[in-house]
Amino acid sequence: MKFKKKTATLVSFTVGTLLLATTALADITSKSGYEELKDSIKLTAEQTSEKYDSFTLDFSMALKDNGKTIMNNNEIGKFDRKKSASESISTGLSLNGDKSSSQSYSDKTTVIHTSAGDQTYYITEYTKERKEEIFSNPFKEEEAEDLEKIADALVGSLKDHVVVAENSDGSKTLTGSLTEVQIPSLINAVASFQLKQEFNGNGNQGSSMPHLTKDVFVKEVTGSAKVNPDGVMESILGTAILSGKDEQGTVHEISIEALIKVKDINSTEVSKPNLEGKKVIKNVAKDYSDSEISNPEKFIGKFKNDIVIEKDGKFVKVGERTLDITKMDNKNVAGRYSETFKQGFENYASDFSELTFAAQIEKDQRGNADFESTTKSGEKVRGNIYFSEYDGKVNFNIHNMNSPYAGGLMFDASFSPDLD
Amino acid sequence: MAVFQAALLNEIEKLYRKKKVLVAILLSLAVIVIGQLVIVGVRSGFGLRGTGSVEFPMLVLSVVVNTILPLFTALVTIDSFSGEFSQNSMRITLTRPISRFKIYTAKITSIVLFILGALLLLLVFSMLAGFIFNANSASFDSLGRTVFSYLVSILPMTVLALGIVLLANIFRSGIAVFFISILIFLAFKVLGLLFSQYSSLFLTTQLDWYNLFLVNSFPLAKIARQFLIMLGSGIMLFSAGFYIFDKKEF
Numbered sequence: 001m002k003f004k005k006k007t008a009t010l011v012s013f014t015v016g017t018l019l020l021a022t023t024a025l026a027d028i029t030s031k032s033g034y035e036e037l038k039d040s041i042k043l044t045a046e047q048t049s050e051k052y053d054s055f056t057l058d059f060s061m062a063l064k065d066n067g068k069t070i071m072n073n074n075e076i077g078k079f080d081r082k083k084s085a086s087e088s089i090s091t092g093l094s095l096n097g098d099k100s101s102s103q104s105y106s107d108k109t110t111v112i113h114t115s116a117g118d119q120t121y122y123i124t125e126y127t128k129e130r131k132e133e134i135f136s137n138p139f140k141e142e143e144a145e146d147l148e149k150i151a152d153a154l155v156g157s158l159k160d161h162v163v164v165a166e167n168s169d170g171s172k173t174l175t176g177s178l179t180e181v182q183i184p185s186l187i188n189a190v191a192s193f194q195l196k197q198e199f200n201g202n203g204n205q206g207s208s209m210p211h212l213t214k215d216v217f218v219k220e221v222t223g224s225a226k227v228n229p230d231g232v233m234e235s236i237l238g239t240a241i242l243s244g245k246d247e248q249g250t251v252h253e254i255s256i257e258a259l260i261k262v263k264d265i266n267s268t269e270v271s272k273p274n275l276e277g278k279k280v281i282k283n284v285a286k287d288y289s290d291s292e293i294s295n296p297e298k299f300i301g302k303f304k305n306d307i308v309i310e311k312d313g314k315f316v317k318v319g320e321r322t323l324d325i326t327k328m329d330n331k332n333v334a335g336r337y338s339e340t341f342k343q344g345f346e347n348y349a350s351d352f353s354e355l356t357f358a359a360q361i362e363k364d365q366r367g368n369a370d371f372e373s374t375t376k377s378g379e380k381v382r383g384n385i386y387f388s389e390y391d392g393k394v395n396f397n398i399h400n401m402n403s404p405y406a407g408g409l410m411f412d413a414s415f416s417p418d419l420d
Numbered sequence: 421m422a423v424f425q426a427a428l429l430n431e432i433e434k435l436y437r438k439k440k441v442l443v444a445i446l447l448s449l450a451v452i453v454i455g456q457l458v459i460v461g462v463r464s465g466f467g468l469r470g471t472g473s474v475e476f477p478m479l480v481l482s483v484v485v486n487t488i489l490p491l492f493t494a495l496v497t498i499d500s501f502s503g504e505f506s507q508n509s510m511r512i513t514l515t516r517p518i519s520r521f522k523i524y525t526a527k528i529t530s531i532v533l534f535i536l537g538a539l540l541l542l543l544v545f546s547m548l549a550g551f552i553f554n555a556n557s558a559s560f561d562s563l564g565r566t567v568f569s570y571l572v573s574i575l576p577m578t579v580l581a582l583g584i585v586l587l588a589n590i591f592r593s594g595i596a597v598f599f600i601s602i603l604i605f606l607a608f609k610v611l612g613l614l615f616s617q618y619s620s621l622f623l624t625t626q627l628d629w630y631n632l633f634l635v636n637s638f639p640l641a642k643i644a645r646q647f648l649i650m651l652g653s654g655i656m657l658f659s660a661g662f663y664i665f666d667k668k669e670f
Contacts, residue, residue: 005521005666006663009659009663009666010659010663012655012658012659013656013659013663015652015655016651016652016653016654016655016656016657016658016659017652017656018652019648019649019651019652020649020652020653020656021652023645023648023649024620024621026645027620027642027645027646027649028617028618028620028621030641030642149616152616153613153616156628157628157631157632158631160631160632160635160639160642161635161636161637163637177636179562179636180472180475181474181475181478181562181565181566181634182631182634182635182636185470185471185475185478185479185482188471188475189462189468189470192468192469193466193468196466196467196468212467213467214463214467214469215463215467215468215469215555216467216469217468217469217470217472243469244467244469
């Protein structure tokens, strides 16, 4: 009897362990719909950024309030990896009811942009060939793996809501839907609060967006995706419905729909727009990322601004400051600084009103230089000069002149070229 | 059978006399009250709906099943085993004309009944609170799913209790068992998050298995696997616990 009990205990222990081990193994190896979805997204990103020569990405979204469209946006992006060219056409209706559409084209040396409101073609030409990847794989970024882990943890038990159906041609359809009972309350609360803030945010005043104030919650989230036999995603559609009441107590159901399609793989043609007979504005792009100014001689000459004081509640011009750059290359700069006062204001002139300076441009700091000089009375002056190629101005500062300046003078550090 | 019934009645009586059960009931009700207050606060403060009438019981379940329910299951289980070992009242129980297997089973059955009672209590009161204080969002389907979710939660809780029974039979001191249980519980939770692919190995993941019954498509394969994992580990823990209990000298 004793022996029998021991055997029975051992047998049941073994059976339990085996049962646990086998099913756990089966569970680990079985791929959930969520995993398949993830794999397919990753594969799609990889193929489009590294393998396919060309493809078209069609993205559209719509925002509806109780079934009435209040905003939509459609963007068709054509990418040609071989030529490094891309084309995008976007059309949309904004929340304010404005319709918009624009078109742009970009390759290694040109960017062309035009929009429906303004039929002009703006062309930017690059003197150097740009090295830009037209489409980079977001999963290759450093933090992608960590983000994926966090996403997995957040999705948690919702993973099982993705259902995979295999079609006869080898393609797969993934679907998933969540209603309010299935969405964990915390996630629902955080998501609806976020969306509510976003929708009621500044800039949406006076738009067709209803102002939700009460009982906001995520009512439903659905999604479906189509994966081709190679495992690449052809289309993915997502819909979310947010329900809430406005101040009058009217119930609004705002639905957000987004659809992304990948199509014309290896058969997309990106073509440069035909500019014949069109109004064109051309501009050569400057490369501001260089460490040196491309043609520094353009800064040789006079730069000016006004000296102003406040008098009887008005601004009055009392004189001018002049900066005369006599020498400028990418190593050295020299010039004169002077203040000239109008009649009746001559006594504003100080020791600093007449200076000559010479300085060396700091290495790798595009037109930035510190200088030292001495005034007529022998006082040392320190200052800084900066040539701004971007807005065609010169910034000139004397450190010894503490603001507010003596006598209520208002100085401007930025000098404009004197071209008259 | 009559012997087993007597033993079970005896165990339930012992359980019922403990203050812990009363505390468990009060805490469960407190969770419902606090939860409802938070929801009302969120509703008036942030303009969010928070939960509807059916979502509220689900919110309560998701909180309770990972916190106070395992905690009180551990306390009751430890009391039933370690407590009696140390008070030597186990000797009195064993002197009765009843096999050790029946005592062991009766003890576990009484613990399962405690879990079931706690779940039913939570279900009834959270539903009441849900319907009184929240906008009605119930449909026959969602109501059924809610009740079902509460009922299926008894399975993982039972496995948890069996695990604690095993620990209580290995270690003599009740306090040691309690802390070891909590540590293992937390470790499993963390591991389940870190290695989400292997999460079904850690028995704490199954505490949330009621979510599977909420899925529209009813993932039968997944439910079956989870059920078998729990069944397997349940049998394993039960027999291991009994083996030690049977060998123990008092």
